[in-house]
Amino acid sequence: MSLKMRCAVLLALLSSPTVMAQTFTFTAIPDEDETQLRTRFEKVAQYLEQQLGIEVKYIPVKSYSAAVTAFRNNQVQLAWFGGLSGVQARRLVPDSQAIAQGYEDQFFKSYFIAHSSTEIVPSDNFPNINGYTFTFGAKNSTSGRLMPQFFIERNLGKNTKEVFKRIGYSGDHSRTIAQVQAGVYQVGAVNYKVWESALANGKVDLNKVNVIWESPAYPDYQWTIRGDVNANFGKGFSEKVTQALLGMTDTDLLSSFPRQSFVPADNSDYEPIEDVAKAIGLID
Structure with missing residues (x-):
């Protein structure tokens, strides 16, 4: 075989899909400590790799908006989003779909917590938090910002800027707890x-911080997949990913979320989140 022919064969082999195996990538919103997230989602990557038969890689991101951007730019094809970040991502990527949610995500909740120095008593009624310092979580968090802001403004009848002495954004839920417990903010x-x-x-030191109010339920976290994965990974690939997530039964893996199981999800499940985000001006 001539050198020219051998080069042609080599190029053909290198361009073959059996040789140039694709890597399926996913990310997750950074709602907790980064070390915990990496431990959790590297296990998920291993599980998906076994189920899908291709290389799967978890790509960490530094912010909620970075997760949405990575999804939009096809740096990742799958993401574990919160309610709001999922809505934002699907609006940017045509035909993307919410495919699975935690069982608990059908009726998720936010807790309002307060430092003991406030002497706010836990109640079923919305608390009087006028004049305190307050921290949300990340700016694009559903449970740490979107829905809490909605409940505050609906119950107190005024903009959050008029309610609090000072407003902060901790960046994630773990930091919110730490900041309120330390007295950096009085309520969160x-x-x-x-x-x-x-x-x-x-x-959590219950002598320093405690729950003062529990919100009504709303839909939250979900797995969202890009609409072009079947074209890029093969016919029926989206359904294979969906079934792998719904079939996740390992208790150790589920407890790391923590969720008792994953159940089917649809874009329409998150219309209430989109409506709230529009109502308070977070999206157009």
């Missing part, structure tokens, strides 16, 4: 799952 809003995990792990 937090994802109830992160609070319960922190409490179970001994990271």
Whole structure:
């Protein structure tokens, strides 16, 4: 075989899909400590790799907006989004779909927490938090910003800027708990799952911080996949990913979220989140 022919064969082999195997990538909003996220999602990557039969890689990001940008730019094809970030991502990427959510995400909640020095008593009624310092989580967090802002403004009848002495954005739920517990802010809003995990792990001092109000339920986290994955990874690939997520039964893996299981999701499930985001001016 001539050198020219050998080069042609080599090029053909290198361009073959069996040789040039694609890597399926995913990310997640950074709602907790980065070390915990990496441990959790590298396990998910291993699980998906086994189920899908191709290389799967978890790509960490530094912010909620970075997760949306990575999804928009096709740096990742799948993402574990919150309600709001999922809405934002699907608006930017045509035909993308919410495919699975945690069982608990069908009726998610926010907790309002307060430092003991406020002497705010826990109640089923919305608390009088006028004049305190307050921290949300990340600016694009559903449970740490969007829904808490909605509940504050609906119950108190005025803009959050008129309610509080000072407003902060901690960046994630773990930091919200730490900041309120330390008295950096007097009151804050937090994802109830992160609070319960922190409490179970001994990271909450109930003598310093406690839950003062529990919100009504709303839809939140979900797995969203790009609409072009079947074209790029093969016919039926989106359904294979969906079934892999819905079939996740390993209790250790599920507890790291923490969720009891994953159930089907649809874009229409998050219309209430989109409506609230429009109502308070976070999206057009």
